Amino acid sequence: MSAAPSNDELRGLAERLVQFGRSCGADEIEVGIGDGEEFSLDVRMGDIENLIQAGSRSMGLRVIKDGKTAFASSSDLAPETLERLIRNAVKRAELSSHDPFAGLPELPDRRIDPASLDLYDPEVSELNDIIKIDLALETERVALADRRITNSYGASFGTHEIRSVLASSNGFSGEFRKTFCSLSLGLQAGETDDLVEDFWFSSETHFRDLETPEQVGRTAVERTVRQLHPRKIKTQRVPVIFEPLMTSSLLGFLFGCIAGTSIYQKASFLVDKLGQPIANDRITVIDDGLMPGKLGTSPFDAEGVPAQRTAVIEKGVLKTYLCNTYAARKLDLRTTGNSDGGGVSPNNFYLEPGPSSPEEIIRSCAKGLLLIRTLGHGLNPVTGDISRGAFGLWIEKGEIAYPVSEITISGNLGELLKNVEMVGNDLEFRGSICGPTIKVAEMTVAGE
């Protein structure tokens, strides 16, 4: 087997493959190569459980000939494999239909210097194994010291370093490096027939920003034990307060509904709603690929389009759909730099924080549900319908009264966005989709 290219040669390889594709007859070609180093450690009950260390590479490409598109990908970077895949793709493109919207983007002159985005932390790769093992062990130890905790799913520490390279026949060639690190813990409390579980995590680009083992361990304990001895409740309509992770999950659903790819396929309840109010004026949603050091930041997307800040919903009004080049052409919009190669993905997609503290929001509620976890699917982008299993804390007279389980919440995202009564000031960027606490006027909570 011929030797695979070394790291520094990856960009050269991508550029050569673009030339090779052109020489095979492709009108346009785009080649992306990823190179990753992964470290993942799980500890459980005070001992190492799993230790994974690996390096891996992958290549993905798109070929367009006569307005016909073909894709290919490989984890085998041997030149003969890559050249065969390109030759096959050029030939296979003939079998697709001519599509006037297909093709690579026209790129602006604007370029973003990856260094300005602060995406690479050398400390992540320099951490020695002893420190990593201690971080995970200490996180679990903090939690197991609490007598209310009866079992552990284990604590994990992981790092990931990636190098992304992209070259295309429209003259683009770029690369950037990015680091990730995370610390997490899952716990169980209660006895065998009355078990509750939860977890907590911290995930960052920079090691120095990661929460300490003490913080992760204590938060996981609190989140778990607060669910002990749940009660059932009667079916009723009440205000529902979403904790930040629950708002984030709701925003993930919203992202699927404002993705340009869903819109032209009519697979969203937000088709034909541009420029219209789809939420009340407390709601402003941003997608921002330029925020330094954040998990969803990158200098360019999978088509080489430079990152940008996009107001998606501004004071309740839908301003744009999030698009790759193809969806943008279908919808007569501009790409927003959200291509992930096949479809669209968020950059840093978040709900702007509001004025209220989470405590004020809870105090405002005479009776209601603080939603802390959901289970299951039950999100339908075509209708906006939401129906999920839920766990929560019941609120009475502005105070948390007791945990509730075996309930479902249901509603519709379109109605819900218009019924947000309060937005919290507690936005934190724990992932690429984030939101603060919100209070929704009324939803159906089904129980007994």
Place this chain on the structure above:
Amino acid sequence: MSDTNLIQPVPFEDHFLLSTEDLQRTLAIALASGGDFAEVFLEYRAFNFVMMEEDIIKETAESVSLGMGVRVLSGEKTGYGYTNDLSPEKIRRAALAASAIANSPKTVASIHLRTLPLTHNFYRVGEAAHRIPLEPKIAFVKEAYLACQAADPAVKKIKAGIQDSIQFVTIANSDGLLVSDARPMVKLTCTAIAEKGVLRESGYSGGGGRVGLEYFRNARDPKDIGREAAAEAVGLLEAKDAPAGEMPVVLSPGHAGVLIHEAVGHLLEADFNRKKTSIFWDKFGKKVGSDLITIYDDPTIPAFRGSYNIDDEGTPPRKTLLIEKGVIRGLLQDRLSAGLMKMPLTGHARRQDYTDMPIPRMANTYIAAGQTPPEDIFKSVKKGFYADRFQGGQVEDSGKFTFSVSSGFLIENGRLTAPVKQATLIGSNIDILNKIEMVGADLTFSLQTGTCSKEGQDVPVMDGCPTMKITKMTVGGHT
């Protein structure tokens, strides 16, 4: 079994350019720091895809995946390294990474790999899809698409796709096992979106399995797949919001198998029981449900999507009894848990690909048929909910689960009446297992398109069940 059914595993030397000696050397490096067991997993997968949308063949794709994972077990510890560069120095690095959890350097007795010949074949392939050019696959996609379009003028958008893959695996371990498998898979799916005024609904159907392309001529007509997707979407346009509250629930045959997969199957995976996080861990041999309930997981059902000739540790699988008349009788095992629990292997160790460690997983899980005619089950319900099509479900180790129902019906005076949409069923598994009061004679399996997710790893699965009645269950709807 005819010879045409077997895709002979290409000798692994041809795919991976490695010799038996290379594998023996890698296992020796992996065990050089100690450890109880070492294993090499080699994978080569080729994947093809065609997608039709907006009346055109919009894209095609080809994908190649090649790599090796090396695993070392030492007590309850697992070390894992992987690489997709099969050069000697990268393989050595993966083996050393896997060995990092062991710390009692020793001289390894030399490992002599012996090929395990397989005498069974659960795949049913006439025309191996990976060897066939795209044109006939495109023809099948068009059949499904056009049938969906023609089914009803309310259908406005359609997406149809066909994918096929062939996965060659070779597994070698320090016990001397050397075994290979060539696993075929095809899948054709269709999604329809129907509109009526401002209402918009979607429908889905599909088919496939560990079969060849002839399946779409002989066993499952792509036109039916298209029509079924259209019928679901159009039907939902007339559906009302689901009711909310506790009521009797009848589960549809086949589709509702996901309920057994979630509520019972996951919590009988050995790892959750070894770690005592599953609610079932202290209930082995005990009664947890109604006498009417007997549950199997069987990876040996011919042509099924969840079947395999060997699991991802090289163990030939067997049909495994999980629950017999309400009593827990078995767990789904992998080597790590079976060893630590001193229980026999069942052949349920699976992984998504070479980058993942194998973990205990389901394959084809089902509730055995009962004796009640399904019509008697409906007749017994005065007012209740019929859960027909499901989007999926989720369970946690405490046994609390949810299922998303995409479409169903109200049951009134023993008959299905108004169609309803989008409901969630929730409950606790032992509670529900005890409330199963009728089990139909009509065991049916789900569409051959299911995928199960656990710890970030996706694997193909199937599930099945007869029509069943649950005395009382919480339905989460709007009204």
